Amino acid sequence: MKDPKRVILLTPSMSKGGAETQLLKLALFLKSEGDQVLIISLKPIDEFNGLLERSGLEVLFLNNWSSHFLSNLRLLHSRVKSFQPQVMVAFMFIAIIFARLLKKSLRFKLISSIRISVLPAKWYLPFKLTAGLDDVLVYNSLAAKSNFESRNPRLKGGLVIHNGISIPADTAEMSGKSGVFRWVCVGHFRWNKDYPTLFKAIALIRDQHFCVDILGELNGADWPYRMIEELNIQDRVNLIGFRPDIAAYLNESDAFVLSSFSEGMPNAVLEAMAHALPVLISDIDGNRELLEAVKCGFLFEKQNEYELATRMLNMMDISLSERKELGERGRQYLKMEFSEGFVMRQWKALIEKTNDDVRNFWNTK
Structure with missing residues (x-):
């Protein structure tokens, strides 16, 4: 087994959305594998109804940016510095931009996860200016990868890791008897x-x-x-x-x-x-x-x-x-x-191999 790693998962918020759900699944899996995990949410939003507290995961929520801009920047930088992550995984564009800027002053490998193929206009300039600081780009579909890379020709060679889904052992039988x-x-x-x-x-x-x-x-x-x-x-x-x-x-x-x-x-x-x-x-x-x-x-x-x-x-x-x-x-x-175990093992393998040539690694799987 590989040595445990210190991993930060950076997200805009912990809203109850698809990307955040995948991030939480990854955090729980890495924790179960013995890694030290910290979730950082750029906004003070938690819609998981106490699940984060019950899970025992370490989570940092930043404050409202309109009234705590400078203190948020100091807190974010100091917490990442003290945690000393070997790997940071950033989900979605604004988190990717923050992670890239943090990487310029702190030493860690950066895996950036792009969840949609269209870059919102408000993030276009900072995303372009910080391009190239990622160690790996990950998409959750081939279509997202193809479309995003066609619009951003400098960003080539990204990997695809699908969303992990829990598949029930049995499913209910359709009856077709109700008439409705x-x-x-x-x-x-x-x-x-x-x-x-x-x-x-x-x-x-x-x-x-x-x-x-x-x-x-x-x-x-x-x-x-x-x-x-x-x-x-x-x-x-x-x-x-x-x-x-x-x-x-x-x-x-x-x-x-x-x-x-x-x-x-x-x-x-x-x-x-x-x-x-x-x-x-x-x-x-x-x-x-x-x-x-x-x-x-x-x-x-x-x-x-x-x-x-x-x-x-x-x-x-x-x-x-x-x-x-x-x-x-x-x-x-x-x-x-898309089975959850298969997908989480892909993420784990990628995180463990960030010091290698990840593209060659992925092509040999």
Whole structure:
């Protein structure tokens, strides 16, 4: 076994999102392997409902930057310096920028994890100015890697490590007996999830026998309720809110739907596939990559409620056995490429090999 390492995982926040969930899984795995791990959150946001405290992980939350800018910089620098990390893993663009700047004065290897292929305009200049300070760039999908590198030709040779997903040993059997087709959608009410397109699609086919359970944090927004009422789809949509364990809802559903117009490799889709659900998802990079690799559902043109409505009808019209076949294909594919243990071992191996030529290492796996 390799000697234990000191590893810092740097993140913009500990929001309950896909990237943060992967970071937490990695932290817990490294800790279980005997490594010394510190999570640093650039914002004082923790949406994991006490899990961080119960896990025994060491976590540092910085304060609000608008009122603690200089003190945050001093605290961040001093904590990293005192921890003396051998490796820092930075998730998402702003964390990558901070990690690059810290690396200029402190000695550690930097693994930067890019989760989406589009660099936001507000981070464009600092990201470009600090380019080249990473030891390794990691993407969570081939599509994200290809698209990001095509837009940033100086950044070539990145690696792909998929999101790690816990795959249940058994999945619930679809019964198809209730007479009401049950869709499930998992995603917080954020701009990129494009719930208006989903709501409009539901309105187009509201005369059909179906319902859509939506699991996600509304963050105080009331527009979803207003839009649902305006479209007269109250009897078709159930706004359930955030639930820490979505397995029960996935097990009770007939299919999964997600209307995002921007994603990396969405955990929610992968979790639906892990529970052998057929999926209906927007035709964007990470989603397309999944469905080109394994035919486990349908794509629709993003922000096109008419095509989404048509595909929903298509899914509801196919037989129960066909839906089961689609779902099982997705589940078997995830077992091979996305299982949590396999992915975490990839991360562990990469961290251990940062002093070697990681590109050659990865090509020989």
